[in-house]
Amino acid sequence: MTHSSSHQRLMTGAEIFVRSLVEEKVDVVFGYPGGAVIGIYDALHDISDIKHILTRHEQGAVHAAEGYSKASGRPGVALVTSGPGATNTVTGIADAYMDSIPIVVFTGQVALKLIGNDAFQEADIVGITRPITKHNYLVRDVNELAATIKEAFYVATTGRPGPVLVDLPKDVMASKAVFSYPKSVKLRSYQPHTEGHQKQLSKAAELIAKAKRPVLYVGGGTILSGASEELTAFARATGIPVTTTLHGLGAFPESDELSLGMLGMHGTWYSNTAVHYSDLLIAVGARFDDRVTGRTDAFAPEAKKIHIDIDPSNISKNVKVDVPIVGDVKTVLKQLTPMVKPLDTKDWVRTIRAWKEEHPLRYRNGKEVRMQHVIQTLSGLTKGNAVMVSDVGQHQMWMAQFFNYMLPRTHLTSGGLGTMGFSLPAAMGAAFARRDIPVISVSGDGGFQMNIQELATIREHSVPVKIIILNNGYLGMVRQWQQLFWRKRYSHVEMFGPDFVKVAEAYGIPGFRATQTAEVEETLRRLLDTEGPALAEFRVMKEDNVYPMIPAGQTYNEIMDVPEATEEEQGERLELVTIAKG
Amino acid sequence: MTAAEQEQDPQVHKHTISVLLENKFGALNRVAGMFSAKGYNLESITVGPTEDESVSRMTIVTTGDDAIIEQIIKQLNKLIDTLKVVDLTYESFMERELALIKVSTSADTRSEIMQIAEIFRAKIVDISHKTMTVEATGSGQKVDAIIKMLKPFHIKELARTGRVALKREFVGDV
Structure with a gap:
């Protein structure tokens, strides 16, 4: 037997593991050691090609791997121990699964002969994560280790990407084998096809040629597929306006006249209006999520629908479509673009322009800091040239609305699962992938406290994350729902928070605070100008609501825009700020 | 259902x-x-x-x-x-299910149960003074039917395999 690229010396599973990561060109691993992975950590000790970042919680490690992946397009890697180490990864894995983020999570496991015995720090993590991983593996033989790792990375990054978990029993990692890393993977049971079917493409081209009021509905799949350029070229070649989902932000420059900003529950008034009256909706790497469609039978009721998606199970799952095209967005757009001619959408674009003028995004600015104002100012200061990492809640929606996204992979958020506590560790991971532009973490006071421990990791490695806390002392989105739909009975949404500036200082991170609008720009400048990590807390208006809003499960007709100013607000002479995308 | x-x-x-x-x-x-x-x-x-x-x-x-x-x-x-x-x-397909049906018997009912088994081309695979076990194979409907016929004798225990099926190659009736 010959191994061309092999080393005949026997290696332990732990050494094979580390060598395999080097073969996969993994440069950063986010992890946390423990008893079951102590051998792996011993092997990691000698390797200079891989930087190991010790997070302060395993959830932080997985979100960091997600952030790394979202910002770079390369798979993120996390390594944790068995039992509690493994179960602490569950939220991050579920998050990555919902948002199709390619990560590979390695968990330690008790020795094979102890599995099932309720051994110390044993958890059936393969069983636990089966419904929230794209695939998972328990390695039972050291001779299969290298091939399994190769396969794990392959499965995570191809087709519809997603998290893959590899469970590593302690004794397997101590056994020895010859290391031979496979050059390629071929699985007879898994062969995602990337090219669109010619017949479907022709049908789509026909529908496009006939469309008078077409809209491109662009989702995160476009960014995952690296197809922003192809999409932009397609939209400009045809003259079709573009609305994006939360995850599609950045796929199309929001300064473009054809941009409609985000659609859905908190989408712009004009994007939802355009979709409602469209006669052709082209879904590109989007999955007709309930936060986009509202009541599905009333979503884009007049439109024929084309759906480009790599995952066949997304087709006609929520909304019946007329022309499905299963394939990789980038490949399909390359195929489709030469098949279509420029459309005469001048009237349609003019109508949309009027809607933008009538119903722009709005908020009333005053002395008290508005989250919208902080985000809008940040958008102006960075000119869209930053990786913006949001958490979950009101600020997340305002970040989608009031920041102008210009580039793919610059808007990172937890969309599908809606994981509070995502922003800080994800931004940290993103900063390991992107040193060329600022990485800005924005959280509410609630979410920030869910992974606050990662401040230590950030400080330890001087990760240059700019941290913004928009502190309203509330779980703002839940409070908004309680106000609007639950008779203003504020049940357990007001919360005490620490002095975040002092917290930052305690971790050795410079902290700033702004308490009124006049201080916002200066505080942001100081934050951005600080070398290395820095934190700014904004004490913002306690009760403000995100608009427009289409209440859950309802239709476009129920859309709520910013209400008229109350007498009190009129007395304050608030400045009405409006912006429209494109 | x-x-x-x-x-x-x-x-x-x-x-x-x-x-x-x-x-x-x-x-x-x-x-x-x-x-x-x-x-x-x-x-x-x-x-x-x-x-x-x-x-x-x-x-x-x-x-x-x-x-x-x-x-x-x-x-x-x-x-x-x-x-x-x-x-x-x-498609045209063959399906089979197997059931083991343990029925209470007495000297009075034994021959009647055997007759029912015979009608369904089922086999008697176990016998005791108080019970008889019938092995039935066939479509789900056939298994349902024999169970229905045996119910009045009191079924003590029942095990069904669930369906196995393969596509037919032969076009037409076999």
Whole structure:
């Protein structure tokens, strides 16, 4: 037997593991050691090609791997121990699964002969994560280790990407084998096809040629597929306006006249209006999520629908479509673009322009800091040239609305699962992938406290994350729902928070605070100008609501825009700020 | 699903789906788990090796309207270990199920039970002073029918395998 690229010396599973990561060109691993992975950590000790970042919680490690992946397009890697180490990864894995983020999570496991015995720090993590991983593996033989790792990375990054978990029993990692890393993977049971079917493409081209009021509905799949350029070229070649989902932000420059900003529950008034009256909706790497469609039978009721998606199970799952095209967005757009001619959408674009003028995004600015104002100012200061990492809640929606996204992979958020506590560790991971532009973490006071421990990791490695806390002392989105739909009975949404500036200082991170609008720009400048990590807390208006809003499960007709100013607000002479995308 | 329920919703039909999977650790769990996670109805599921020992065949009986069945097939295909999914419902296929039915007997009823077994081409595989066990094979309906016939004698214990099925090659009746 010959191994061309092999080393005949026997290696332990732990050494094979580390060598395999080097073969996969993994440069950063986010992890946390423990008893079951102590051998792996011993092997990691000698390797200079891989930087190991010790997070302060395993959830932080997985979100960091997600952030790394979202910002770079390369798979993120996390390594944790068995039992509690493994179960602490569950939220991050579920998050990555919902948002199709390619990560590979390695968990330690008790020795094979102890599995099932309720051994110390044993958890059936393969069983636990089966419904929230794209695939998972328990390695039972050291001779299969290298091939399994190769396969794990392959499965995570191809087709519809997603998290893959590899469970590593302690004794397997101590056994020895010859290391031979496979050059390629071929699985007879898994062969995602990337090219669109010619017949479907022709049908789509026909529908496009006939469309008078077409809209491109662009989702995160476009960014995952690296197809922003192809999409932009397609939209400009045809003259079709573009609305994006939360995850599609950045796929199309929001300064473009054809941009409609985000659609859905908190989408712009004009994007939802355009979709409602469209006669052709082209879904590109989007999955007709309930936060986009509202009541599905009333979503884009007049439109024929084309759906480009790599995952066949997304087709006609929520909304019946007329022309499905299963394939990789980038490949399909390359195929489709030469098949279509420029459309005469001048009237349609003019109508949309009027809607933008009538119903722009709005908020009333005053002395008290508005989250919208902080985000809008940040958008102006960075000119869209930053990786913006949001958490979950009101600020997340305002970040989608009031920041102008210009580039793919610059808007990172937890969309599908809606994981509070995502922003800080994800931004940290993103900063390991992107040193060329600022990485800005924005959280509410609630979410920030869910992974606050990662401040230590950030400080330890001087990760240059700019941290913004928009502190309203509330779980703002839940409070908004309680106000609007639950008779203003504020049940357990007001919360005490620490002095975040002092917290930052305690971790050795410079902290700033702004308490009124006049201080916002200066505080942001100081934050951005600080070398290395820095934190700014904004004490913002306690009760403000995100608009427009289409209440859950309802239709476009129920859309709520910013209400008229109350007498009190009129007395304050608030400045009405409006912006429209494109 | 009972006949009464099927009458209530004419869109819902019973489907027999044959799945070929990599014969790997946990494959049954992945399929069964997917059904429960997605809330699909799972009437029976059987799994066993095929002529190729690296491949398992799973036969699933499920109910749903066309949209649900379409999703079930897509979700089955989405599993990394899945090699092939065929909805046999619209094809000509053979199906068999096996049941072991332990019935209370006495000297008075023994011959009647044997007659019923004979009508269904079932076998008597165990006998004691108070019981008789009948082995019945056939379509799900046939197994239902013999169970119905034996019920008055008091069925003490019952084990059914669930359905296995293969596509027919022969066109026409056999």
